[in-house]
Amino acid sequence: MSGLSNLDLFVIVGYFVVLVVLGFAVGKTEKRSSEDYFLAGRSLPWYVVGASFIGSNISTEHFIGMIAAAYTYGICVAQWEWGNIFAFSVLVWFFIPFLLSSRVFTAPEFLERRYNSACRLLFAVLTVVANITAFLAAVLYASAIGLKAVFAWPDTVAIAGMDVSTLALAVVGMGVVAGSYAIYGGLRSVAWTDVFQVVVMVIGGILVTVLGLRHLGNGEGLLAGWDTMIARNLGDGAAWKAAIDGAAQEIVGQDHYNRLQVFQPLSHKLVPWQGVVLSWLSVSIWYNCINQFMIQRVFAAKNDWHARMGILFAGFMKIFMPLIVVIPGLIYFAMEPGLTDAQQVDQTYAVLVARLLHTGMRGLLLAALFGAIQSTIDSVLNSTSTIITLDIHHKFINPAASEETLVKMGKWISAAVLVLAMAIAPFIGWLGQGVFYYIQNLYAYFAPPFAAVFLIGILWKRATPVAATITIPAGIAFGFFLEFVVFRYWLESGTAFTLRSVYNWGFCVVLLVFLSLVTPPPPPEKITDEVTINWRTLTAFKDLGSPWYRNVGLWYALFVAGILGCYAAFSGLFMAPRG
Numbered sequence: 001m002s003g004l005s006n007l008d009l010f011v012i013v014g015y016f017v018v019l020v021v022l023g024f025a026v027g028k029t030e031k032r033s034s035e036d037y038f039l040a041g042r043s044l045p046w047y048v049v050g051a052s053f054i055g056s057n058i059s060t061e062h063f064i065g066m067i068a069a070a071y072t073y074g075i076c077v078a079q080w081e082w083g084n085i086f087a088f089s090v091l092v093w094f095f096i097p098f099l100l101s102s103r104v105f106t107a108p109e110f111l112e113r114r115y116n117s118a119c120r121l122l123f124a125v126l127t128v129v130a131n132i133t134a135f136l137a138a139v140l141y142a143s144a145i146g147l148k149a150v151f152a153w154p155d156t157v158a159i160a161g162m163d164v165s166t167l168a169l170a171v172v173g174m175g176v177v178a179g180s181y182a183i184y185g186g187l188r189s190v191a192w193t194d195v196f197q198v199v200v201m202v203i204g205g206i207l208v209t210v211l212g213l214r215h216l217g218n219g220e221g222l223l224a225g226w227d228t229m230i231a232r233n234l235g236d237g238a239a240w241k242a243a244i245d246g247a248a249q250e251i252v253g254q255d256h257y258n259r260l261q262v263f264q265p266l267s268h269k270l271v272p273w274q275g276v277v278l279s280w281l282s283v284s285i286w287y288n289c290i291n292q293f294m295i296q297r298v299f300a301a302k303n304d305w306h307a308r309m310g311i312l313f314a315g316f317m318k319i320f321m322p323l324i325v326v327i328p329g330l331i332y333f334a335m336e337p338g339l340t341d342a343q344q345v346d347q348t349y350a351v352l353v354a355r356l357l358h359t360g361m362r363g364l365l366l367a368a369l370f371g372a373i374q375s376t377i378d379s380v381l382n383s384t385s386t387i388i389t390l391d392i393h394h395k396f397i398n399p400a401a402s403e404e405t406l407v408k409m410g411k412w413i414s415a416a417v418l419v420l421a422m423a424i425a426p427f428i429g430w431l432g433q434g435v436f437y438y439i440q441n442l443y444a445y446f447a448p449p450f451a452a453v454f455l456i457g458i459l460w461k462r463a464t465p466v467a468a469t470i471t472i473p474a475g476i477a478f479g480f481f482l483e484f485v486v487f488r489y490w491l492e493s494g495t496a497f498t499l500r501s502v503y504n505w506g507f508c509v510v511l512l513v514f515l516s517l518v519t520p521p522p523p524p525e526k527i528t529d530e531v532t533i534n535w536r537t538l539t540a541f542k543d544l545g546s547p548w549y550r551n552v553g554l555w556y557a558l559f560v561a562g563i564l565g566c567y568a569a570f571s572g573l574f575m576a577p578r579g
Helices: 006-026 034-042 046-057 060-073 075-082 085-100 107-114 117-150 166-217 222-233 238-252 273-281 283-290 292-299 304-320 327-335 342-346 348-356 361-397 403-431 435-459 465-490 497-518 552-569
Strands: 156-159 162-165
Touching: 006 166, 006 361, 034 166, 034 292, 034 361, 034 403, 046 166, 046 292, 046 304, 046 361, 060 075, 060 238, 060 327, 060 342, 060 348, 060 361, 075 304, 075 552, 085 273, 085 283, 085 292, 085 304, 085 552, 107 117, 107 292, 107 361, 107 435, 117 166, 117 292, 117 361, 117 403, 117 435, 117 465, 156 166, 162 166, 166 222, 166 292, 166 327, 166 348, 166 361, 166 403, 222 327, 238 327, 273 283, 273 497, 283 292, 283 435, 292 304, 292 361, 304 552, 327 348, 348 361, 361 403, 435 465, 435 497, 465 497
Parallel strands: none
Antiparallel strands: 156 162
16 A cells, blocks of 8 residues: 555554553553453453454454455355354353353363363363464464555565565564563453454444445435445446356356345355354354353453343444445445456455545554454464463463462463464465465364364263363364365365355264263263253343343343344345346
8 A cells, every 4th residue: 555644654653552551551450360360350341341352353354354255245244243143142141151150261171170171181272273373373464464565565675684574574563562461461451452442443444434435425425325335236337247247157156146135045155144054053153152262351251241241242343343344345346346356355445445545544544454453463362371371381281380470471471472473474375365264264174173062062961071072183183174175076166164164063063972972971970050051040031230221131132133134134135136
């Protein structure tokens, strides 16, 4: 990107300064225990829980990858936001009252209570590997690409007579900024800086959408711009119809394609509706309910009410998030139809910022992008440190470690993880995949076995430790078998990752049930109401909050109504392709 003014640079630098100062300021609270450092003393209010949950979720895979995917595929990409309704419902009504009563620090710790220490170790080690490779290194790489493009840096610069990669310098720079306050202040710094970053991200993202619609309205207002966007995405106009029809065979294997239909057929390349719906049991459950860098802020909530309301707050943000990370892709399609080069499409956000915003505003929008990046980096870094410190070091290496030692160890491990991720990040580009697809494909390997072992374990008392310990590595191996053998040589290559994750999840469930039935049942004294759901004693519908406007049930009903309304609007019943 070119054309950044001194004011734009001032806004970007100012954003980073405020971020770091805020992170250190809120992290000054004395951290006497591991609970203080890793779970913010279990003191987070609902709005911080919700904002941090969203901040941890939204990153470059959304601002770059999802917007680009929306340009190519249309509104169906919003499934990744609206489809969280199932996982959020499970969290609010079952998992939160269940998990918070256990007073665990991590998801692996819970699996030890349900199964055994081997299961905890497996889950912990594989989560660390996934966090470093699928999240931290990938986001660092994507952020570096963004910095390099924004400031129009050359590939290398001369430092002390040596040619140094600007990509590597950008990786180090972004990592150091997020790592500094995350290491210093623990989850408290991470969560409160996430609030600031989400505010900037939302303001900046909405600004792009508003200005994009105003541009399409050609002086007649936002509604006119919205109508133009809708019409062109339905094929009103020769250029747009040609672009849609030209991509139809590749996307759905048909002659026509409805870009404004959220539910797509089984043949859809990216999000067949069957795969999306069924993946709620695999990818969505894993990502939102047992993925440590997401669920950690739920463990840190003041109480059940704050945890539940925090998730519902995040849920309402999910309703409107497509305005920021999907609609801009539709806007750009209405401006420039027919782009097929992946690199060009990936520049959608940057191009919109350059075209639509004036001096100073570009700095704000780029700050929003960097906010999305930083909020994910600090969350993944903190959660990875938590797992290594508590689930591996404290559990298996030094059980006698003091609370002070654990806090110090957490800081040193955070630094080591950050350095490792920064070393890996520059090599991700060699894989030849976009970051969005790189991360989504890794979900198909890690999510199904974790989701199956966790979900079946809390619902079925007969699930055994031996079965769970075998199912986790077997499920990951089966995921690779599906990808590199079944769908490469036997069935259709390029099957959507959502369907691959569903097939893998089904395999894991069957394997877990079978192995549980042929192995000795767990001792009755181990299978308590703290590790398996007892529907008779579950407190899901107690202490929902009063007066009426604080009631969890009321806000949940509004959340569900909002999601269903979005699905109805883009169901295909009201918007048909033109011509």
